[in-house]
Amino acid sequence: MSKSPSQSPKTMILVDDHAILRAGLKALIQEHQEEFNVVEEASNGAEAIDKIKKIKPDIVLLDISLPDISGLDLIDSIKKWSSNTKILILSMFEDETLIVKALKMGANGFIPKRLAYEELIEALKTVSKAEDVYIPSCLAKTVLRGMLNKDKKTKLSTRESQVLRYTALGYGNKEMAKKLNLSVKTIETYKLRISEKINAQKKSDLVKYAIKEGLLKEEEKIDLSNQEETTS
Incomplete structure (x- = not known):
């Protein structure tokens, strides 16, 4: 289905402390510039919040592990300063507890870094929709297990x-x-x-x-x- 000329691309901020990864993700997103536009980047939480306050982007692609603050702890602040911004969590970890916690705190989706180049655009399209949440199919069982096991004894690896x-x-x-x-x-x-x-x-x-x-x-x-x- 073709995109309506009247629709502007969704504005985005990339938040990750690895410049090389940000560059790679930005290049991938720019291949779909009619739908998504990376307007800013941030390498830590403080920088991210400063830019989100000013820009109020449609989407924030947010690493869960930042040098100054956990990405989880940023979710509330992002929603406070830009309530309509969608948050897609990016992480090298796929722990069910973290994924469920992120979604409960207000994240609109979760994507592991190992799948970023394969599924990122699909994830962005999904979270752009009003109430849709994105979880890769390979993690669906993990998330369900995390939700069902929330009252069971915690098990550390x-x-x-x-x-x-x-x-x-x-x-x-x-x-x-x-x-x-x-x-x-x-x-x-x-x-x-x-x-x-x-x-x-x-x-x-x-x-x-x-x-x-x-x-x-x-x-x-x-x-x-x-x-x-x-x-x-």
Whole structure:
């Protein structure tokens, strides 16, 4: 079906801290410039909010893991400053808890980075429609499982358990990254996922959970009185 000449392309802001990825996505979107127009880019949350306030774009393509703030935490701010803006979450992680949380917070769709070049345009077309939500078909069962299992016991992956254990022992992100051979950003994202899964608001919540789950040896259990800082 051809596009009506009277319809302007949907304005977009790309929010991701990887310039190369943004360039690739922008090039892909420009192949459909009659439908979508990337008017701005941002590499962190503060920059994104500043530009969203001014432009009020039709769509924000939002990385869930940013250097200064979680993409999840940006959803409320985006909706506050530009209530009609549609939010399509982009992430390298496909955890059911994060996907369900993002949708419940007001995101209009979720696409894994591994599928971005294959499904991005379809996703943008879907979220552009009034009430439509986009989830790749390969993740439909994952999202459904996340919704159905919301009241069941939280289960951490092996890697999440490792990150939680080191966090409870007081290791910093750089130390954990070196020990686990991961990037600092990946460690931060794992900590976000863990906090979301167990509803941790401060570090002491993480430590208590690690103790309860037997992730710390008896001699490693520490005084919780100095663990009241937030998990962010």
